[in-house]
Amino acid sequence: MPPPHDAPGPGELVAAVREFLERDVLGALSGRTRFHALVAINVLGIVERELDLGPGQAERHRARLRDLGFPDDAALAAAIRDGALDDRHAELKDALTAMVRDKLAVADPRHLDD
Structure with a gap:
């Protein structure tokens, strides 16, 4: 962990809790109370995975948007709604599938079929 903070880092603290x-x-x-504890455990697991996977996923997400020619998700969504990508179905499907897989890897990796 870089200064000014000492170990343990955020991921280690969340994992410990x-x-x-x-x-x-x-x-x-x-x-x-048990139900709420289970929810809290699940939330902490999501935070752990986001801390671990998030930076790499963010870079890949930016690269996907860039490859599709859009600055952000809103512009991509608008283009999809307007039919601007109808001739790039395979490329769009691959990018959207990768985006959803990244989200599932954080939210609930049990839903991935790897």
């Missing part, structure tokens, strides 16, 4: 909830707290809970 998630593991504490999973290992030491969850078993003692029931009902609504």
